[in-house]
Structures are given as C-alpha cells and as structure tokens.
Amino acid sequence: MIxxxxxSLKEVKHLLLDMGEKLEIAINKAVKSLSRLDVDxxxxxxxxxxxxxxxxxxxxxxxxxxxxxxxxxxxxxxxxISALKIASxxxxxxxxxxxxxxxxxxxxxxxxxxxxxxxxxxxxxxxTQNMVHDGINSYIDGNVDLSKKMAETDDQxxxxxxxxxxxxxxxxxxxxxxxxxxxxxxxxxxxxxRIADHATNVAESVVYIETGKREDLN
Amino acid sequence: xxxxxxxxxxxxxxxxxxxxxxDHQALxxxxxxxxxxxxxxxxxPSGCGKSTFLRTLNRMNDLIPGVKIDGKIRLYGEDIYDxxxxxxxxxxxxxxxxxxxxxxxxSIYDNIAYGPRIHGIRSKKQLDEIVxxxxxxxxxxxxxxxxLKDRATGLSGGQQQRxxxxxxxxxxxxxxxxxxxxxxxxxxxxxxxxxxxxxxxEKYTIVIVTHNMxxxxxxxxxxxxxxxxxLVEYGETDTxxxxxxxxxxxxxxxxxxx
Numbered sequence: 001m002i003x004x005x006x007x008s009l010k011e012v013k014h015l016l017l018d019m020g021e022k023l024e025i026a027i028n029k030a031v032k033s034l035s036r037l038d039v040d041x042x043x044x045x046x047x048x049x050x051x052x053x054x055x056x057x058x059x060x061x062x063x064x065x066x067x068x069x070x071x072x073x074x075x076x077x078x079x080x081i082s083a084l085k086i087a088s089x090x091x092x093x094x095x096x097x098x099x100x101x102x103x104x105x106x107x108x109x110x111x112x113x114x115x116x117x118x119x120x121x122x123x124x125x126x127x128t129q130n131m132v133h134d135g136i137n138s139y140i141d142g143n144v145d146l147s148k149k150m151a152e153t154d155d156q157x158x159x160x161x162x163x164x165x166x167x168x169x170x171x172x173x174x175x176x177x178x179x180x181x182x183x184x185x186x187x188x189x190x191x192x193x194r195i196a197d198h199a200t201n202v203a204e205s206v207v208y209i210e211t212g213k214r215e216d217l218n
Numbered sequence: 219x220x221x222x223x224x225x226x227x228x229x230x231x232x233x234x235x236x237x238x239x240x241d242h243q244a245l246x247x248x249x250x251x252x253x254x255x256x257x258x259x260x261x262x263p264s265g266c267g268k269s270t271f272l273r274t275l276n277r278m279n280d281l282i283p284g285v286k287i288d289g290k291i292r293l294y295g296e297d298i299y300d301x302x303x304x305x306x307x308x309x310x311x312x313x314x315x316x317x318x319x320x321x322x323x324x325s326i327y328d329n330i331a332y333g334p335r336i337h338g339i340r341s342k343k344q345l346d347e348i349v350x351x352x353x354x355x356x357x358x359x360x361x362x363x364x365x366l367k368d369r370a371t372g373l374s375g376g377q378q379q380r381x382x383x384x385x386x387x388x389x390x391x392x393x394x395x396x397x398x399x400x401x402x403x404x405x406x407x408x409x410x411x412x413x414x415x416x417x418x419x420e421k422y423t424i425v426i427v428t429h430n431m432x433x434x435x436x437x438x439x440x441x442x443x444x445x446x447x448x449l450v451e452y453g454e455t456d457t458x459x460x461x462x463x464x465x466x467x468x469x470x471x472x473x474x475x476x
Contacts, residue, residue, distance in 0.1 A: 003474070073435065073471050074459065074460060074462055074468050074471055075468060075472065076472045077460070078460075078461075212461030
C-alpha cells in the first residue's frame with residue numbers, strides 16, 4: 001500500500017535533493033569566481049540564492065502541512081523534523097557561498113589582484129562540496145555509514161583552514177600591500193569552514209532519522 | 219525517572235497470562251506491571267486482544283461462557299483470580315467506563331448514588347456528598363448541579379460519558395478501566411475527558427483502551443501495543459511514539475498496517 005503520506009514524504013525528499021544540487025553548484029561557482037575573478041559567475045551565485053531561499057520556504061510549508069494533517073510519529077516524524085533542519089542548514093550554506101561571491105565582486109570592483117594561486121582554498125572548496133553531496137545522498141538513502149564518513153572529513157577542512165589562515169597571516173606580515181586581499185581570503189576560508197560545519201549537521205540529522213539518537217559527529 | 223520508580227508501586231501485576239475463548243487462544247503469555255497513579259494506554263488493531271486484556275483486570279470475561287484463563291493477575295499483591303475473591307468487591311475496586319455512554323434511565327443523582335446505595339450507604343447527607351464529589355471529579359458538577367433530579371438520558375453524549383465516569387468514581391475504586399471512552403464523542407467532549415484523565419490519575423490508576431493513537435500519545439504515561447494476542451511492546455509513551463524498539467510497533471503507529 002502506498003500511502004498519501006509516503007508520496008508527500010517523497011516530494012519533500014525531492015525538494016531537498018533539488019536544493020542540495022543548487023547548493024553544490026553555488027559553492028562550486030563561488031570559489032571558481034574567486035580564483036578566476038569572474039564577475040558574471042559571482043553574480044550568478046548571488047542571483048540564484050533567492051531560489052534556494054524559496055526552496056527552504058517550500059520545504060517548511062510542506063512539512064508544516066504534513067505535520068498538521070497527518071500527525072506523523074516515530075521515524076516519519078524524525079524525517080520531517082530533520083527535513084526542516086537540513087533545509088535550514090542548506091540555506092545557511094548557500095548564504096555563505098554568496099558571501100564568497102561577494103568577495104569576488106569586491107576584489108574586482110576595487111581592482112584588487114590575487115597575489116598567489118588559491119590552491120588550498122580550492123581544495124577546501126572541493127572537500128566541502130563533496131561533504132554537501134554525501135550529506136544529501138546519505139539523507140536520500142538513509143545511509144548512516146556514509147554520513148559518518150562524511151562528517152570525519154570535517155577534520156581535513158579544519159586543518160586546511162588553520163594552514164590557510166597561518167600562511168595568509170605570514171603574507172600580511174611580509175607585504176603590507178597584501179593585507180586586504182589576505183584578510184578577505186581568510187574570511188573566505190572561514191566561510192568554507194562554516195559550510196563544512198553545516199554539512200556535519202546534515203550528517204547528524206541523518207543519524208538521528210535512522211537511529212533516533214543524537215550523536216555529536218564533530 | 220529512577221527516583222520516581224522508587225516512589226511508585228505497582229497497582230497491577232500481570233504474569234504469564236493466557237486466555238482462551240473455547241479452543242481459540244486470544245491472549246498469549248502477557249506480562250506487564252501498571253504503576254499506581256498512572257495512565258496506561260492499550261493500543262493495537264481490532265481483534266488484537268487489548269479489550270479482552272482490559273476485561274481480565276476486573277474479571278468481566280467471567281461472564282462469557284467457555285473462557286479459560288491461565289497465569290496470574292495481582293492487584294496490590296492480591297491474586298484476583300483466587301477462589302476466595304469476591305468478584306463484586308473486585309469490581310468496586312476496579313471500575314469500568316465503556317465505549318458508548320450508558321447512563322441508567324434514572325435521574326442524574328440516582329445514577330451516581332446507585333453504586334453507593336448497593337454497597338449499603340443510606341444516609342441522605344452521605345449520598346449528597348458522594349454525588350457532589352464524584353460529579354466534581356468528573357468535571358460535570360458545574361454543568362448539572364441545578365438539575366440533579368433531571369433524567370440522565372437528557373444530557374449530551376459528552377456529559378453522559380462524564381456522568382458514567384462519575385458513576386464509576388462514586389464507589390471509590392482504586393483502578394478505573396476505560397474501553398474507548400471517547401470514540402462516540404465530538405472533539406470538544408473528547409478533550410474534556412482527556413483533560414480529566416490527567417486530574418484523575420492523581421487519585422486513581424487508569425487503564426484505557428483507545429483506537430486513537432494521538433489520544434494514547436497525549437494522555438498516557440505508558441503504552442502497551444498488542445498484536446494478535448501478544449504484547450509486542452510496553453514502555454514509556456514518549457519513547458514508544460518517538461522511537462519504538464520493535465519494528466511492528468513502528469509500522470502500526472505510523473499507519474503502515476492495522
């Protein structure tokens with residue numbers, strides 16, 4: 001028997017999946033726009049943020065309706081509560097991606113040049129993007145192992161963050177003219193580090209759905 | 219919770235309970251304890267044995283021919299199926315409220331005074347006190363105090379059910395059994411009775427059969443899930459409805475069967 005509730009739950013899943021795809025693209029484009037100082041790409045990220053916000057609202061509305069009309073319990077309820085949390089985490093991640101795109105725009109508008117290749121920041125972006133990807137997939141498949149493995153990579157992100165900040169600090173000390181760019185690149189590293197933290201929250205939500213238990217994964 | 223369990227004592231203890239209707243076994247090896255001053259909900263699909271189980275607690279099944287019961291049910295330590303037990307006294311101790319309100323075709327006052335009179339109370343003053351106390355406990359007093367001589371059958375469905383609760387309380391039971399007490403009532407009457415349960419458990423121990431899962435979740439401290447005559451899961455209501463340990467319970471409460 002396929003119940004109305006299961007069909008609606010699938011719709012919530014699809015919305016989260018769509019939202020996750022848009023988010024992955026946003027993170028990817030934001031960091032690319034920065035390393036290439038590509039204004040159009042950065043504007044793209046900013047313009048798409050509204051669509052992600054709207055998706056969060058749609059998920060909220062759908063979940064509210066389901067709770068009001070179906071009175072879900074147990075795992076059904078955990079799925080819905082977690083859908084709200086995951087949507088909120090993704091919305092925050094998308095905001096952080098726009099913050100990165102804003103740095104691109106600021107550099108271009110103020111004619112600030114990158115004084116070195118953004119190798120570590122790109123690597124950080126790659127890992128966080130994968131974390132988001134695995135987070136969404138582990139939610140869709142109810143895969144606790146995948147979500148836990150994903151959360152473990154947060155350590156790599158934290159290490160990269162520390163290294164990036166340290167190096168940029170040295171750059172600032174060596175060359176005063178690098179100060180503003182270095183400072184803003186520190187912010188970018190911080191934004192990526194925050195994105196990875198939100199991805200870890202998604203992993204915790206997946207564990208909660210599947211086991212009913214709350215685990216601090218990082 | 220550990221501190222609480224030291225303070226509370228079991229009102230009902232059931233061990234290895236089997237029940238047969240002739241050749242048909244309706245209950246299998248039921249074991250559970252009901253704490254004093256708590257609300258326990260029995261849930262499960264039709265025919266799962268929950269009402270049968272409820273009726274074993276005041277020996278209502280004795281009235282059905284061909285019933286055979288094995289195992290033990292203790293009320294405050296006393297085996298209620300012991301030969302020496304006076305069944306009438308047992309039913310005074312363990313009151314019951316049924317699905318459809320069933321007031322006697324008498325006045326409101328006489329409905330409540332009926333039980334106490336049977337148990338030998340004659341004094342008008344004493345009966346007046348019992349009627350008022352019982353109606354107050356059932357949250358009906360304010361609505362009927364000016365028309366106690368009116369016929370009870372003229373009350374609304376929700377009022378009639380609270381009258382039946384008052385009637386059960388009039389003989390000062392220790393345990394009140396309720397078999398789907400709100401299934402014939404509108405939502406407002408239902409919520410009045412649900413609210414009442416929270417107050418009644420201060421003084422009584424309540425066991426309620428309900429088909430309304432949300433009701434079980436709202437009103438009870440513990441929930442027992444029955445399926446095909448077996449007790450599948452019994453535990454804290456909060457846990458049972460948020461994270462049940464048995465997958466059959468999960469399937470039932472989420473509406474995947476039953």
